[in-house]
Amino acid sequence: MQPFTTLDGLVVPVDRANVDTDAIIPKQFMKSIRRTGFGENLFDEWRYLDRGEPGQDCSVRPRNPDFALNDARYQGASILLTRANFGCGSSREHAPWALHDYGIRVLIAPSFADIFYGNCFKNGMLPIVLPDAQVQRLFEEVEATPGFRLGVDLNSQSITTLGGRTLRFEVDPFRRHCLLNGLDDIALTLEREADIRQYENSRRALEPWIFDASQENLQKLYQGDCFK
Template sequence: MKAFTQLDGLVVAVDRANVDTDAIIPKQFLKSIKRTGFGDFLFDEWRYHDHGEPGMDCSNRPRRTEFALNQPRYQGATILLGRENFGCGSSREHAVWALEEYGIRCMIAPSFADIFFSNSFKSGLLPIPLAAEIVDRLFREVEATPGYRLRVDLAAQTVTTPGGETFRFEVDPFRKECLLNGWDDIGLTLRHADEIRAYETRRQHDTPWLFA
């Protein structure tokens, strides 16, 4: 998993409440359990006029120009600004994989659905809950300022605007440590590789009949 320390990123604003995981990555893309191949299909039904299917070439698909991700001013965005209850619906990890592969590293919203919130940390994305009035202000600033960027510092737990205003956010200490070090569940396990090998050696010595 890629570590998250600091991010100075362009912000894309998706001004919809209760964005569910089926909107983030529709159900037909769940046929694949790989963690790649989803970025082009992020918000598929909102980005394109036609129906998307796994493996499609998206380069010539008709796009909905009114949707934020299709607008030139938001190309290359790494921070997504959303409304309350972002990531509700099913527990599919594919939603987080699609955001990550598209290039999003951080989401800011008043609230997130619990399972989506947890899945984000496990894939190296940082979901930041901020008060609704702060999010409202950020939406207004993004709308008024093409190229609007925010600076996110995980160690300091701060979000800083171009004008220098800083907002502090809370994050679970364990999740913070994992993100700062790039530890997913496998990485956490591998930190104990020496102890695991020692246990297996002892087990083979103490119960050799299990290995005969």
């Protein structure tokens, strides 16, 4: 996982509350666990005018001209601004995969669904919770200012607007540490590799039959003789 420290990014607004994970990535696309290739189907039912299916050439599909991701002014956006309870519904990890694959690195909302919120950190994205009034003002500024960008600094837990205004946000210290250092669950486990190896070696010395793959010992394990 790539570390996240700072980002200066274009903002795209999705002005809807209670956006569930099936809206973020519809269920028919959940046929892969590769984490990539989902970006073109992000918000598929809102983004396109036909029903999407896996394997389609999205470049020739009819697009909804009223949806923000299809607006030229928001192309290349890496910050998603949205409303309360974003990411509700099923806990599918494909939802953050689709956002990340599209290029989103920061999400700003008044609240997020709990499981989705945690999945964002595990996939290298920063979900930021701000009060409703601050989110509303950001929506107004995005609408009024083509090319509206924000500077996000995880180390100082701050957002800087184009006008120089600073907004503060809170992040759990452990999640902040993991994101700053690019540590997902596997990387966290590997930080204790020496301890794990020491434990395995001590167990091998105490219970060698578990690690002995000879036919005789395998038969003993199956018969339970090692535990008599």
